[in-house]
Amino acid sequence: MATSGKVKVGIIGSGFEADIHAASFKIMPEEAEVVAVASPTRGHPEALAKKYGIPRVFHDYREMLKEKDIEMVTINAPNHLHCAMTRDIAQAGKQVVCEKPLAMTLEEADEMIDVCKKQGVMLAYAEELLFTPKYVKAKQMADQGAFGKVYLVKQSEKHSGPHAGWFWDVDKSGGGVFMDMGCHGIAFCYWFLGRPKIKSVYCQMATYAHADKTKGEDNCICILEFENGATGLIEDSWAKPGGMDDYTEIYGTRGVSYADLHMGNALPTFSEPGYGYAVEKAPSTQGWTYPVFEEHWNYGLPQELDHFARCVRGKDTLRSTGEDGRLVQEVLLAGYQSAGTGRKVELPFRPKGVKKPIDLWWKPLSARAENA
Amino acid sequence: MATSGKVKVGIIGSGFEADIHAASFKIMPEEAEVVAVASPTRGHPEALAKKYGIPRVFHDYREMLKEKDIEMVTINAPNHLHCAMTRDIAQAGKQVVCEKPLAMTLEEADEMIDVCKKQGVMLAYAEELLFTPKYVKAKQMADQGAFGKVYLVKQSEKHSGPHAGWFWDVDKSGGGVFMDMGCHGIAFCYWFLGRPKIKSVYCQMATYAHADKTKGEDNCICILEFENGATGLIEDSWAKPGGMDDYTEIYGTRGVSYADLHMGNALPTFSEPGYGYAVEKAPSTQGWTYPVFEEHWNYGLPQELDHFARCVRGKDTLRSTGEDGRLVQEVLLAGYQSAGTGRKVELPFRPKGVKKPIDLWWKPLSARAENA
Amino acid sequence: MATSGKVKVGIIGSGFEADIHAASFKIMPEEAEVVAVASPTRGHPEALAKKYGIPRVFHDYREMLKEKDIEMVTINAPNHLHCAMTRDIAQAGKQVVCEKPLAMTLEEADEMIDVCKKQGVMLAYAEELLFTPKYVKAKQMADQGAFGKVYLVKQSEKHSGPHAGWFWDVDKSGGGVFMDMGCHGIAFCYWFLGRPKIKSVYCQMATYAHADKTKGEDNCICILEFENGATGLIEDSWAKPGGMDDYTEIYGTRGVSYADLHMGNALPTFSEPGYGYAVEKAPSTQGWTYPVFEEHWNYGLPQELDHFARCVRGKDTLRSTGEDGRLVQEVLLAGYQSAGTGRKVELPFRPKGVKKPIDLWWKPLSARAENA
């Protein structure tokens, strides 16, 4: 493997997220290039390869891992495969970028961190909100003292349902919208506030619109309490019609900031005939819509992947680590437990033997086991 | 000079625009790199070189032109120097990127085009609005038929006064805010509508806030009529307090779109203590403000310069040409003439011997000469 | 007729505007009550009377004028009837409220003013923008010095076409959208700036969307120059799809204010099934819409009519007079003349014998006659 020049990247997956990864490396091509893609469904990785000019295609990622020149592999696969893939990648001596959420269980998260440490490879946790330009601006202002003491961070992501079909199956995903998008808000609040310890988690969950498709919750409100006294309020939904929403609000004793990522950036547009593309999950481009522009860029996806490549070359220090992902995992577990008991759950909360987080919503640990 | 690899760039100037060029090449480093900067004021180019890691510094741009490896030179200098610099650059066999407006007179514009053609070099006219992501999205929608027939394009840029001190001096700038920012709107409407011929120009100008500093107008309303029946409405001001505004509105028979570049992208923010930076020309960061993020990117400046470098390598076809700049120049002249007469001026309008456009506001050609 | 208690009102007309008048008096019932409605079309005034509990119905307004107790009559009829109706009402000794625009010609406007003066009755010119709460707030701030010297007032009203079918017929309306809605902007800028003399008028007009229905312009840009140096920029359109827009922007040397009446007040709403009502001219209530609330109130219509009733009782001084309407009429004429010549037209501009304003667009007076 090279130690200079562009980082050679292999992508696992050929769906929505894999496409974003391939596109992102094209948008910021300075530090890395995608040289291979692996996905088991015949035709899918071929299509992605064609679309982005990726030279090599595999149907078994393990075959791809044998390619000598590949230095970094990004995982875009159902959550229940993250751990095994990470292990394989690390053992092949390659750097790991794992999409969110990190894993199904804390045991898996621990294993992923351990194997990467042991193999001396990076375990990057792909939380793009830490790179979203609008949100980064809010963070910069906070760090410059704009808001006095920040006491409340709100983060919300809402749309009409997951991109990937497997997310409806809680055995593959581990849970509903809290697993899928709550992980963003948790990581974001934590990072925004400067990584203070998380004291407690409270969640209210329900399945409003998609009970026919999934056992997972499609709406979640989550309250985090941090040791520095600040609060995080996270809202996520798969039950929101009309196109995707993502926003962050910062409240401090001396200031506030409202960062609305979609409607707050878009061009309010009316069109009778419609047009190409408005925004993720937009049901139509006719009538009034809120088209966004440079969607990947405004999420920070190219910046995130560029950063990971720079970390591989030692140019940057990893902003979003496996340890961050593990903490998010712990909060996810505590959140489901809380939704199951109607009580806030104190951290640390590291129950053993939980197969998937959502199990705790349906059958929470007893109060005794919780505090064990 | 190389014919592959990164395009080596020399920057003329060390002020506001030169800094933007240097920053932009850093943001998109794939296609080009800045290897030299030239500016006569001792200390200034050195400071820019230090800030952006530019290896070579010159105090006479003609010395810089002797550097063999430099392939492309960008001009960030007072308007009255554009022509001579372009001639020198072209004669040195290097590609030219000239900041807006192109020149002081049509004669200069013609000369610039001619010399570049003769020398076989590119003359790129640096109109960034053709690359502004939000506006490009509007253009894409228009081209996809979103608005039916577009009959009105509005473009506006307003703030409290020019960046560069020399712009107050009409002998160096050629005019006021219409020269400085009207050129953006003219080029934008023309490009947006697909470059139909411009039939007529009407301008209303006044000096409201800066009569103590300049003879130039600090507020201008301009109406363009195009041969396809569409109208352009351009508003520009140096008399607008509260920070910069830039917006575009598209009206068609079957749709509309409103693209507000600053307040429409920003994070509405309240801060008692203030913070680092809000937006161009913002008078304060305390109280309520509209901070923007990734300002250069959202203007399209890195994308514009990346595009010019790609054109040098034959990867793209030039989107904004010297001929575009010359047309803008003609409209600028017609606009000042119109403001002087209170009548719309029909194009073609190519008066000879006009030293600077604003002269026509003060002393318009007679109707007879106008139509000659 | 009473000299105290509620002012008894008769309404002429039974269409869109008449309905607004009846509704408005219901919303603010303290000062006036509608006791009669007159309209020639069988069934129409009856329906209005039923809807609003109006006790008396007439098919000839001259019959209604014989009712002793009626003190104030509001005219909601095609423009070419305003003058004769005003004459009849005044001669019946009743107070006149005339919808905009005042008349077809300056001669009519003069006659209306004269007959009311002679009969000792009020001639109120129903310009509601002088009562629009959001715009009144802007005016209050301006008068409190918020903006320093105001140098530019923008006013715009745009939708997809007139409410009343007769407005397509220029023989009844006198012109297109400039007659229909330009009159709002003219009166507003004039009032906002404190009624300085108007120096000149420039208009650019076109028919973009409705050439099949009308000879009138359906889009107009108008620039007013005032003697105090300020500028008015008025935009009106009948060619704007997607629902009505109305906004005002104020620019001063020390401040700005943006007052968006519809989208800037509305509840951004997404609905798959749709709902009752969004906003004037909204093509649909499905998908994304901008529903407004208390539409009449937010235009200032009840406040306007309440004010007129108060003036009848001597409690208020008339804010919008026949003289205001006449000045607007003069500007309308000058505007069409300007659109016809491509030149700004200086005021006073009082051509004789013009049958309807739009005639001057098609066949402007010669420059000589213009200045006569």
Place this chain on the structure above:
Amino acid sequence: MATSGKVKVGIIGSGFEADIHAASFKIMPEEAEVVAVASPTRGHPEALAKKYGIPRVFHDYREMLKEKDIEMVTINAPNHLHCAMTRDIAQAGKQVVCEKPLAMTLEEADEMIDVCKKQGVMLAYAEELLFTPKYVKAKQMADQGAFGKVYLVKQSEKHSGPHAGWFWDVDKSGGGVFMDMGCHGIAFCYWFLGRPKIKSVYCQMATYAHADKTKGEDNCICILEFENGATGLIEDSWAKPGGMDDYTEIYGTRGVSYADLHMGNALPTFSEPGYGYAVEKAPSTQGWTYPVFEEHWNYGLPQELDHFARCVRGKDTLRSTGEDGRLVQEVLLAGYQSAGTGRKVELPFRPKGVKKPIDLWWKPLSARAENA
């Protein structure tokens, strides 16, 4: 007492709320008129009387209650006085309008309802959000089916601290911001959803900015669960700098609506010199601000009081009752209990002997007592 004509009103109080009542009756004078004001502080009721032309002034409200013609009395006094005042008013045979929150305890709320029932007078609970025009529009759309099944109602009110000094004193107020403004959100969500039973309440509370002034919480997040499955999310703050915010968001399976009362109605304004008034709690009128217009009207305050007067005359059916106030009281108690235990509290929750709601935050009932 009259049974027709305008309802004669006496106002108890002379502070912020009393002023709003007096102003509101002036704005909608059709149904009622204020004939007396009572407040113990010498000079205060006199000033209010002078400002609004109120003929009679009292320093003891019990004296005012002896006035025969007064039919309706509005209570604008510290919370701990509401019950005794209501009793006195009812026993004087007059109609009661009580400002929010209804009382300090459930026992008081019961007594207030009972005494009014016994005396045959109305007990109107002054919750203005049920009359806020923008929010009423949202409710109308919901009732028209715009959103499918509404599953989440968000209501938020935030500013920098209470109007009345006594609210800092929890012995007079009963609690902090949840008592002061949470009551709005509770009543609103309940009404919006059609008054389904409330199943549970969860609150997270903290004192971030005003620990020096009060023992009360200055920030609260509250989650309501309704028997129909819907959720209410209420946020209130006294710790929000930059001026008041009030918004409501509606989420349904087939639609959403965002109703922002202040920034979403205001005129974004920049002013160097400043001007008269921007919005409640705005720290300045200089720089960028969000001035509102017709503030009382846009809250629905005149409409609310007009409605109460109409109810007295039998023209309307009471929209906001003592029973509503009592339910809010129960939720307030449950909310503080929840904040004290970190658990959601199931309704009914009617603990006996609680002196003031906030006591339950500091010293919650045991789980056993809670469920008793």
